Amino acid sequence: MQDLPNAYDLIYKNVARFIDLTDEEKGLFKSFLKEGNAKRTEFILQPGEITNYEYFVVKGCLKVYSVDNNGAEHVSMFAIEDFWTGDMASFMLRQPSTYFIKALEDSEFLMLSKQNFERLFEELPKFERFYRNLYQRSLVSYISRTNQGISLTAEERYEIFLNKYPQIANRIKQKDLAAYLGITPEFLSMIRSKISKNL
Incomplete structure (x- = not known):
């Protein structure tokens, strides 16, 4: 992984958005993380x-x-630098995933295994607050996006x-x-053309 300290x-x-860590706690958290990477188009x-992992994107x-x-794709999310991603149901419940996770760019990430996830809570209980906040925000975002799909036009969803x-x-x-928007590429092209004409 390039530029490792920055990762x-x-x-x-x-993590500091929700909890404070001492230098010792940062070292322990780091020991639970594994470095990973994927080339563009790699799954x-x-x-x-x-x-087996939750992923924190460092690059890509x-x-x-x-x-x-x-055969139609339905995109749940894009994860770039500073985003967490994964399949929460598969990770938590140990059930087969129904999702693909694919690199759209050469990507680097830090990975937290299920075993280390549990150890993290045991050894640094404050991380329960971090993940509670993370998952609550994820749920709110999911509900908001579902409501947008019902109540907003494709153009409105695109602008959001x-x-x-x-x-x-x-x-x-x-x-x-x-x-991601639930429309065809052709319809998206029409929306973009319409918006550009109105600028």
């Missing part, structure tokens, strides 16, 4: 596998998605994505963004 600085800052999880971009019976994730929009292909 850990990034995850320490992420780090596929349906039927049980995920990962796509979490499923494929329906008609651009406002919320401007750092992601220029790093992903149109077909991937369309799969």
Whole structure:
């Protein structure tokens, strides 16, 4: 992993949003983490596998998605630097995943195994507060996105994505963004054309 000290600085800052760690506690947390990487187009999880890790992205971009019976992709999230990702149900319940996690760019990440996840709570109980906050925010985001899919137009959902994730929009292909929004690439192209004409 390149520029390793910065990788850990990034995850320490992420954790510091919810809890404070002493230098000793940072060292213990670091000992529970494993370094990983994936080349562009490489999968780090596929349906039927049980995920053994939660992933914290240090560099690159990962796509979490499923494929329906008609072969259409449905993107759940994009994870770039400073994002956590994974399949929570598979990780927590030890059940086969229904998701793909694929690298859209050469990516580097820190990985926390299920075993070390449990050890972390035992040895540093304050991490329960960190993960409670992390998962609560994830749930709120999921509910909000579900409601948007019901009540908002595709154009409105696209504009929300651009406002919320401007750092992601220029790093992903149109077909991937369309799969996230639940529309076809052609319809997304029409929306973009309409917006650009109104500027």
